[in-house]
Amino acid sequence: xxxxxxxxxxxxxxxxxxxxxxxxxxxxxxxxxxxxxxxxxxxxxxxxxxxxxxxxxxxxxxxxxxxxxxxxxxxxxxxxxxxxxxxxxxxxxxxxxxxxxxxxxxxxxxxxxxxxxxxxxxxxxxxxxxxxxxxxxxxxxxxxxxxxxxxxxxxxxxxxxxxxxxxxxxxxxxxxxxxxxxxxxxxxxxxxxxxxxxxxxxxxxxxxxxxxxxxxxxxxxxxxxxxxxxxxxxxxxxxxxxxxxxxxxxxxxxxxxxxxxxxxxxxxxxxxxxxxxxxxxxxxxxxxxxxxxxxxxxxxxxxxxxxxxxxxxxxxxxxxxxxxxxxxxxxxxxxxxxxxxxxxxxxxxxxxxxxxxxxxxxxxxxxxxxxxxxxxxxxxxxxxxxxxxxxxxxxxxxxxxxxxxxxxxxxxxxxxxxxxxxxxxxxxxxxxxxxxxxxxxxxxxxxxxxxxxxxxxxxxxxxxxxxxxxxxxxxxxxxxxxxxxxxxxxxxxxxxxxxxxxxxxxxxxxxxxxxxxxxxxxxxxxxxxxxxxxxxxxxxxxxxxxxxxxxxxxxxxxxxxxxxxxxxxxxxxxxxxxxxxxxxxxxx
Numbered sequence: 001x002x003x004x005x006x007x008x009x010x011x012x013x014x015x016x017x018x019x020x021x022x023x024x025x026x027x028x029x030x031x032x033x034x035x036x037x038x039x040x041x042x043x044x045x046x047x048x049x050x051x052x053x054x055x056x057x058x059x060x061x062x063x064x065x066x067x068x069x070x071x072x073x074x075x076x077x078x079x080x081x082x083x084x085x086x087x088x089x090x091x092x093x094x095x096x097x098x099x100x101x102x103x104x105x106x107x108x109x110x111x112x113x114x115x116x117x118x119x120x121x122x123x124x125x126x127x128x129x130x131x132x133x134x135x136x137x138x139x140x141x142x143x144x145x146x147x148x149x150x151x152x153x154x155x156x157x158x159x160x161x162x163x164x165x166x167x168x169x170x171x172x173x174x175x176x177x178x179x180x181x182x183x184x185x186x187x188x189x190x191x192x193x194x195x196x197x198x199x200x201x202x203x204x205x206x207x208x209x210x211x212x213x214x215x216x217x218x219x220x221x222x223x224x225x226x227x228x229x230x231x232x233x234x235x236x237x238x239x240x241x242x243x244x245x246x247x248x249x250x251x252x253x254x255x256x257x258x259x260x261x262x263x264x265x266x267x268x269x270x271x272x273x274x275x276x277x278x279x280x281x282x283x284x285x286x287x288x289x290x291x292x293x294x295x296x297x298x299x300x301x302x303x304x305x306x307x308x309x310x311x312x313x314x315x316x317x318x319x320x321x322x323x324x325x326x327x328x329x330x331x332x333x334x335x336x337x338x339x340x341x342x343x344x345x346x347x348x349x350x351x352x353x354x355x356x357x358x359x360x361x362x363x364x365x366x367x368x369x370x371x372x373x374x375x376x377x378x379x380x381x382x383x384x385x386x387x388x389x390x391x392x393x394x395x396x397x398x399x400x401x402x403x404x405x406x407x408x409x410x411x412x413x414x415x416x417x418x419x420x421x422x423x424x425x426x427x428x429x430x431x432x433x434x435x436x437x438x439x440x441x442x443x444x445x446x447x448x449x450x451x452x453x454x455x456x457x458x459x460x461x462x463x464x465x466x467x468x469x470x471x472x473x474x475x476x477x478x479x480x481x482x483x484x485x486x487x488x489x490x491x492x493x494x495x496x497x498x499x500x501x502x503x504x505x506x507x508x509x510x511x512x513x514x515x516x517x518x519x520x521x522x523x524x525x526x527x528x529x530x531x532x533x534x535x536x537x538x539x540x541x542x543x544x545x546x547x548x549x550x551x552x553x554x555x556x557x558x559x560x561x562x563x564x565x566x567x568x569x570x571x572x573x574x575x576x577x578x579x580x581x582x583x584x585x586x587x588x
């Protein structure tokens with residue numbers, strides 16, 4: 001078990017001094033409380049020799065004093081030890097979030113969001129319970145049992161030995177049952193991850209599910225998964241239901257032995273009535289620690305299972321990092337020249353085996369301050385190519401360069417802060433329009449935000465909303481149209497004043513008139529900055545300095561709009577087809 005708990009040790013070391021104070025409080029709490037039965041025993045023997053008000057008030061005062069002192073020290077123990085567990089939970093949650101933020105895009109393509117969320121909530125809570133109540137009750141149980149054993153042996157070693165005879169049964173029972181609890185809890189946590197992932201996917205795809213009238217089918221599937229979760233939970237409850245009653249039964253056996261043997265010792269005048277009363281009280285007071293032992297075992301088994309699951313996330317090293325970066329490079333050093341040098345790239349399957357190459361032997365230079373358009377059929381590798389520039393995915397070393405330096409030599413923050421990226425799939429947070437636009441540049445002024453919105457040709461529309469730029473857009477921008485979402489994402493990229501702007505088919509939901517206005521604004525705003533446009537529309541790319549046509553992962557054509565028309569290849573065919581579509585649309 002302790003091998004599995006090793007990932008927690010660095011966190012616990014941060015609070016060593018606080019743990020010491022918590023331990024002292026626990027020692028004092030148990031040390032004071034252990035005198036309670038002793039005082040009762042003294043009172044019984046003393047009162048047998050005559051009852052007086054003075055004796056009654058004396059022993060009552062002692063018992064009240066012991067109870068108050070125990071209460072104070074128990075409060076301090078709980079406050080300190082459970083407080084530490086909250087602090088460690090805070091540290092671990094921050095570390096988990098930081099670790100997940102560092103992971104590349106492919107990490108999330110191979111893992112379900114619901115599973116990650118389950119580990120950050122349910123599993124983290126189980127670890128907190130282990131580090132807080134688990135440690136606290138373990139200390140209280142151990143300390144009180146040791147102190148009580150001292151007094152029990154003083155009263156009668158023979159009676160103590162007889163009372164402890166059933167306890168090895170409890171130890172064996174706890175070990176066997178604890179192992180089964182651990183196994184069943186791991187299965188429960190795995191099922192909880194499945195349910196969380198299922199729910200998260202359904203909430204995210206709510207509109208799609210309604211569009212295909214699959215509500216009932218999804219409800220039925222969730223009910224089936226939930227039943228399995230409940231079934232596994234009930235199996236764990238069965239074990240827990242056996243644990244505590246069995247421990248109580250074993251303690252009951254000890255009490256029966258004490259009653260039979262202790263009664264004989266009292267009759268034989270080997271121990272006093274007060275000693276027997278104190279001994280019996282100690283055993284009764286040991287009931288909760290022994291029962292708590294079962295609960296602590298449950299906490300430790302649940303906690304160790306969760307530690308393993310959390311450590312899997314923390315131990316996952318990001319595949320894209322700054323290990324080859326030169327720390328001295330800053331964003332002002334980037335001019336914006338981009339070069340692809342004999343680039344061949346393929347994605348990896350989840351099992352680690354390489355897939356067929358998506359890009360093959362790409363060699364292309366984009367001068368700083370120029371514009372390049374990428375066109376080509378679906379699946380040709382256009383999005384993959386631009387994703388390699390900000391290292392959303394990592395290209396082979398030395399195959400992607402900016403200003404003559406491999407992109408891996410730039411710190412990730414420096415590299416990405418110099419790039420404005422508008423991806424194919426627009427994502428907006430459930431916040432105000434203003435917060436969405438300023439997401440990548442929180443220090444930008446209000447005027448800069450308005451300027452970016454103006455360049456994205458969306459300012460007037462947002463100012464016409466009842467709450468203007470303070471309008472909350474809902475989950476993933478639900479309240480905005482497709483075109484409004486794309487233009488919001490464009491404004492978010494422009495407000496950063498990037499050295500390199502990448503538009504990945506980000507005007508697809510915008511009408512041609514609005515598109516022309518936006519492109520005109522971009523030409524003015526991005527003068528002297530590098531721009532890469534991906535589009536299926538000739539109208540979007542025709543004014544770019546150069547146009548590259550990607551087919552099957554290779555550059556099939558490269559040139560200006562007029563040069564490509566003269567080649568009568570893919571681009572010319574696309575231009576001809578779109579012109580025909582426009583003429584047919586105008587004729588209707």
